[in-house]
Amino acid sequence: MKVTFFGVRGSCPVSGADYQRYGGNTSCVLIEAGAYTPPVILDLGTGLRPLGEYLDSKNIAAGGMSDEPIHAISFVTHLHWDHIQGLPFMPQANRAGSVLDIYGPSQEDRSLLDAYHRFMSPPFFPVGVWDLLSSIRLHGLRPGDSFQIGELKVTAREVPHQGGLTLGYRVDSGGHSLAYVSDHQAPLGWEDGAVSKEVLALCRGVDLLIHDAQFTSDEFELKADWGHSTIDYAVTVAERAEVKALALYHHDPAHKDGDLDLMALSAKSLAHDDPPRIFSATEGLQIDLSEGFPVNFQDSLFKEVKTKSRVAKVHHIGS
Template sequence: MLNVRFFGVRGSTPCSCESNQRYGGNTACVVVRGDTGDPIVLDLGTGLRFWGLEPQPEPFRATALVTHLHWDHVQGLPFFTPMHREGASMRIIGPRQHDRTLRDAFDEFLRPPYFPVSLDQLAGSFEFDEVGSDRFPIGEATVTSAWVPHVGPTVGYRIELDGRSIAYISDHQQPGCASTRVDDEVLRLCEGVDVLIHDAQYTEAEFLAKYDWGHCTVDYAVEVAAQARVGQLVLFHHDPSHDDTMVDAVTAQAAHLAGGRSVPVIAAYEGLELQLG
């Protein structure tokens, strides 16, 4: 059994407000668990704080698979209270940087004056591992990472566990407005997975204005899902300007497009839980 829970589904910046209540305003954070073993958390956006409010085993242990270091993917870490306790440990796996270690990159944003304490002053301990296009085990899971076109070093992940598989491509620059070409590495990550969690930031009109901001259209997310023959597409990384009505509308459009290609589509929302197996 593979359990997938969504704590933050928003891209770019937290945007809690009345018109976003159904989908939620927290940024990227998804928790994956198998029948046994420690949890795997996909990205450390502001949704992470809400996972931390739930009862956690003592001592807390988890592995984080971080796609890249933009704020919306790391900003929840300082507010994740399980890591404020002695004995807690987190292994953070993320993309190799061009000019510094992954630990140095975290040390740089998690210290005064940006936050009152530094990473090494938190009670829990952190371990860092850098990846690019790699394949490695986490407990019983097999994880594949690969470079994904975005802005700056960014990877996506595929997790295979308990006979099920998911792919997580949170931020993905599509090649051009009318292009249906999908990066080979991305296709390899997504090929045949049960669930694909994918960037769905823009409408076609928004993409025209922001074509090099590192993201893609909802239509392109459907294209990736169809080419990779996935079992289900979960639209993710909703634009902060998209209120609930807008997310409903783009999801309906995606479902219409995907229906012709036999891919079920849903939109991620805070509190969504998928049970695979």
């Protein structure tokens, strides 16, 4: 099971010299497993556009056409902009013959398709979901729903957030696993160790936890009800769930490369005995969980941070 980060930012995309190493696209992660498993995409933020280009380039490298249709399956955590707005910009979304199955949280008062259409319709956007040339099928999910997709088993559970019903996902394959908890409201007064049982069940023992770590503790004091977590809380969840690695994720748009370096170092210092690997998720980072982390993965990251030079990107692809 191979995991690639195409968007690691939360709230809104960013660009510029201060965001070169960690990247500026919003939430979007690709999971690949075996030739007979369709690509699985976690969230449809602005990282979806380069993700589509990556799938095309892979296809071309394998001898295929540049405009080959695909079948992909997406699991969306919730309907905030930063998790859905990449859809019309994915090349395959406007390609006849492509099929995109999008699963997301069921809405109380309307279908998931109607909810998406509200977002993708004039005057907010000129093109509706059904105007795109691909076949886009939206499916409402409830917490506890589970799917087998080729070699991947995907399970949805409810995650506390300020976004209506919000889901987190666990993906298991061949004895390896990851949990994706992109937007998670740390409970007020969480210092007592309170962690949602659903979140713990989602994350229990995974090889890689991708978790909301938008704020520092100081920032959280001012934004405690914004629906997100601190790096401290992300570490608490990781340790309580006994995960093997923690990717700090959903980076605040105000956090520049140097800030994210320091947040990763700070998170590492918060961990107790036998800590998980901890790093700030980087756009373009690819990790094959079947092979495990390279031996020098953590060392190379922090060595580069200390010298204030470019953070090493293990198995880095794209930009």
